[in-house]
Amino acid sequence: MEAHIIEWLNLSVRWIHIITGIAWIGASFYFVFLENNLNRTENLRDELAGNLWAIHGGGFYYLEKYKHAPKTIPAHLHWFKWEAYFTWLSGFTLLAIVYYYNAKIYMLNPSVSSISAGQSIGLGIGTLLVSWLVYDLLCKSALVNKKKLFALLGFVLIVAMAYGLTQLISARAAYIHVGAVIGTLMVANVFFVIIPSQKTMVNAAINGETSDPSLGEKALMRSIHNNYLTLPVLFIMISNHFPSTFGHANSWLVLAALILIGVAVRHWFNLKGKGIKNHWLLPLSLMGMVALVYLTKPVSLDDNAGVISDAAVMKMMEIHCQSCHAQQPSSELFATAPKDLMLEDLPSVIKHADIIKAQAVQSQIMPLGNSSQMTPEERIQLGQWLNANSEPMFKGEQ
Known part of the structure; x- marks a missing residue:
């Protein structure tokens, strides 16, 4: 029953997160x-x-x-803030439900670090807080006026954070926390800078005073920062469905490249909105995606080695997979098999060979947290068997 409740809680909060996120990002895109x-x-x-x-x-x-404010503030003045707040609150709640509640499974990677579940949670929350403090200090420094240098330093710091996290927690959790950091910077911009500036401007107008124009300039600057961060954070929101990214040996570099591509695409749209033609940003972004496809291609296995028996493979499924991927999962994490993928018989394993190979052999993100201690040798043996027994992707393929 607990797994069933957690599953529905996960779904409900995720739904709220998507709804409010669409509202927030849509408003951001529109006003830019x-x-x-x-x-x-x-x-x-x-x-x-x-x-x-x-x-x-x-x-x-x-x-x-208006340059400053109208002579009379209208009675019905629309504010845009709750979308940002509820997106962050639902996102952090989802982070707690999925990653912190089952930190031993989703947060830890014993092959890179021996930190405890509690330490990994502390690391995650601490990263959110420290990242905002560093970013806010940089925004209040003279460096913020040197836009290209500021952007370069920000990118380097995010990549360094991504690398550091992948050395301490699972790559999947590292990706999500980089996204959580970006989302935190965005909502903190709204809460600590944009909305207070707007409140000051409104109060000054009501009192017949002229507000400090720098408040509007600072709010606009933070809003533009948020605008450029939207596409990277959207990618990270869906990244846990694509193990070829976070499951790569250099997952932090893959993330860095995808962040760059997202920012480049957003910049192209912003230039287009200003009537400035740019002929290289989109083609370069497309080339970057093609390069990532090539660089993250699966490592080929030695198919000439002896292939293990069907019975041995099904024993692997029993030990490493069927606690979750069964008609009635024994794992306390799931009430039903994730993605309705059940691996209790040989035909099902053969049918889903590509998925199994991507998750357990190439990216090695399954079993979750390697809780069943699947060895590198077992993964190689499983990969060789899957290569020899995969169903053709297209009819007529030999």
């Missing part, structure tokens, strides 16, 4: 689009910084941006 596409020169009143005509959903819209 507005900022980049404002008419700032033609037929503007003195009090305006820009305006924009748009059509959507069968109707015309006209938007205006």
Whole structure:
């Protein structure tokens, strides 16, 4: 019953996280689009910084941006903050349900570190806090005005963090925590900088005062930072479904490349919004993805070695797989087999040979946390048997 409740809790919180995340990121994309596409020169009143005509959903819209604030603050002023807050709260709750609740399984990797489950949780939470403090200090320094150098240093720090985490916890958990760090920076920008700046501006307008223009500039800068971080964090949100990334021997480098690609694609869209043509960012990003496909290709096995028997393979399934992948899992983690994948008979194993090879042989992320202590020799033997017994991917293939 416990596993059943946890499964539904996982699903419910994940659903909330996706809904609020879509709302937050959608609003971020939209307002950066507005900022980049404002008419700032033609037929503007003195009090305006820009305006924009748009059509959507069968109707015309006209938007205006003020340089400072309107003479009278409207009674119904829409704020955009709850989307960010609930995205982070649901994300952290999901992190606790999936990774911290079963830290021995999902957080630890005995082959790289001997830290305890409690230490891994402390490391994860500590990383979120320290990352925000470092980032916030950098934003308050003179370095923030040197945009390219600031971005380069930020990227180097994130990659260094990713490398350090993969040396202490499982690569899968490391990926998720890099995503959690990025998400924390984004929501902290909203909570500590963007919303307080906007509240000060609104209060000043209500009192007939002129607010400090630097507050708006700082809020806009943090908002732009958030905009560039969205695509990398979206990738990390789905990364746990793709073991060829976090399961690679140099998973931190794969993550670094994917972060770069995400930022490059976002920058292309931002340039396009400003009317600036760029002909190399998207092709370069595509080349980067193709290069990753090649660099993460599975390592070939020596098929000439003696292939173990079917009975030996089914014994492996019993020891290492069937506690989760069975009609009635004995593992306390699952009420039903993950992905409805059951490996209790030979035809099922042959049918899912590619999945098994990707998870248990190539990326070696299964069994979870290697709780059953599957040896390197067993993985090689399993891979050789799978190569010899895989079903053809296409009909007629020999």
